[in-house]
Amino acid sequence: AAKEAGRNTYQYYSQDALAKIQRKLEIEHALLGAIEREEFTLAYQPLMHAENDQPPAIEALLRWHRPGIGYCSPAEFIPIAEKCGEIVRIGDWVLAEACRQAAAWDAAGLEFDRVAVNVSAVQLRDRGFAERVIDICHAHGWPPQRLELELTESALIRDTDVLRHCFDVLERHGVPLAVDDFGTGFSNLHYLNRFPVGRLKIDRSFVQGMLHDAGTAEVTQAIVHLGHALGMKVVAEGVETEQEEAMLRRQGCDEIQGYLYSRPLAPRDLALWLKQGLQTPPRESYVAVTQS
Ligand code: C2E
Ligand code: MG
Ligand code: MG
Ligand code: MG
Helix, strand or coil, X not given: CHHHHXXXXXXXXXXHHHHHHHHHHHHHHHHCCCCCCCCEEEEEEEEEECCCCXXXXXXXXXXXXXXXXEEECXXXXXXXXXXXXXXXXXXXXXXXXXXHHHHHHHHCCCCXXXXXXXXXXXXXXXXXXXXXXXXXXXXXXXXXXXXXXEEEHHHXXXXXXXXXXXXXXXXXXXXXXXXXXXXXXXXXXXXXXXXXXXXXXXXXXXXXXXXXXXXXXXXXXXXXXXHHHCCCEEEECCCCCHHHHHHHHHCCCCEECCCCCCXXXXXXXXXXXXXXXXXXXXXXXXXXXXXX
């Protein structure tokens, strides 16, 4: 009987692994041409100032709705797009769309500080990336100084000529850089001095743990101190409760982002909220563009 159970278990896992591979292949296949089929959209989530009512910054988050199949989360498809290289084209689309939208909102008189776009390590390594970023800004009439790129620590651990050139170009044009999910990578911190990083985004996992665990609260406080000592701003992401917000403010965090203020919203809904001067928080009637 034990042998029997063992064999079944083995079969179960191998089928499971097979299904996962099949799903990855299917996603990879579906990613090709997704831009042309106009299956991508951007959702926008504000980053609020912790200290005053200055206009918020806005982060663009990629959304993929496949007709007949539905929503697929970026956490699932971005790694696949990175592996097959399609992320370079998709990333260019994201940059262009975010700049186009930001310029349109600005022209309509909406007030916000900057638009932030997530950029993967694979995009940074692509030769000519920085030049394309600047070209895209110019093409859409959006100032590079108001386009922030959010990078992960893993994108910054290796100091290559391509990367150095990339950051030189971006710095020359004043493109702000943020380190996303800060604290989750296992890199040394040399890159903070080597590259022109202006902002640290404390990873959501620390924010989620800080009320329940004194050690985690020490970590967020240490990140705020570290960032400020290096002349950077510090942002907390994934803030869901007023208690978390209060503690982060006490710790000196500069900007707060999370469901507490707003989920990622469809462009229309974010514009409406900005227009109302952020008076009322987004309500139920707003279409949240999150998981299906
Ligand atoms: P991220 O850049 O760290 O974005 C934060 C993620 O947390 C987003 O998930 C957002 O919807 C979610 N979030 C925001 N506030 C809260 C909160 O209060 N509570 C909780 N539980 N979650 C919150 P999303 O949109 O599914 O994106 C996941 C990740 O996919 C992003 O993490 C980013 O790394 C990546 N991603 C998204 N769009 C792009 C893109 O255009 N390019 C690249 N390369 N990566 C992207
Ligand atoms: Mg981000
Ligand atoms: Mg993040
Ligand atoms: Mg994160």
